[in-house]
Amino acid sequence: MKLPLTVDLKSPLPIYAQLERAIRQAVVAGILKLGDQLPTVRQLAVDLSINANTVAKVYASLERDGLLETRRGVGTFIVRIQPAPSRRDRLKRLEEFVAKTLSEAQREGFTLEELIEYFKSIQRR
């Protein structure tokens, strides 16, 4: 499976932040599933035309976050898709998150319909 990870060297957003975001997004979108192996730091560096150190730092950061697990000589794997806090807290946080997202979207001039459509298109791929 070819991962749709990309970075834009000309973006003001640093490469490490772009890559971290892309990986998180791939997990949420279901492109990366529990137990899936990520490309090796060296391979991904080649694929994205960036430095291996940058990839390694992103992996290390995501591991600190509990999303990944790295095993020397083996590779890097997805170990957490979602935490499991209490249902009620979770729902409340989801509500807050969606509210915040919607207010931002409104400021940016996007409609709820557009967002749903775009989310669905991501789900489909």
Add this chain to the structure above:
Amino acid sequence: MKLPLTVDLKSPLPIYAQLERAIRQAVVAGILKLGDQLPTVRQLAVDLSINANTVAKVYASLERDGLLETRRGVGTFIVRIQPAPSRRDRLKRLEEFVAKTLSEAQREGFTLEELIEYFKSIQRR
């Protein structure tokens, strides 16, 4: 009128990029109108707790872009209102917005399916 310009020192997005974006957004949103004066570089630097050089560089960049005009000893003024963004620009911004939202959602532990469901439930009411 107090301008709603803010920057986040902890964001990976550099301050100058945040400020440039915030000003463009304020113009598009109609908060800054044609002919309006912006805060002085020194004043805005104080307001945002950043360096005056950073503000000056943002103003200079926006002037190169034709959005602003600066007059020594007088101030900085809006001289061009952005045309409505093209479809392509809009789609690109939507992409970026969704990418950002999904990476945040991942950190919060929400899945794409949950988000879509919740958005739909809002749409229904």
Add this chain to the structure above:
DNA sequence: ACCATTGTACTATAACAATGGTACAATAGA
């Protein structure tokens, strides 16, 4: 036991971003 693969840990270097500071140039107004 050996070896290739993978992640980790360094070092050094360069470019960029941001700060603090100083000085200068142009303008408006007293």
Add this chain to the structure above:
DNA sequence: TCTATTGTACCATTGTTATAGTACAATGGT
């Protein structure tokens, strides 16, 4: 004309980001 205000242009310094390169540690397979 004088002065305060505003933008501009420097400089030196600091921290971050990214690169290139090397070496080492742990693992799995031969």
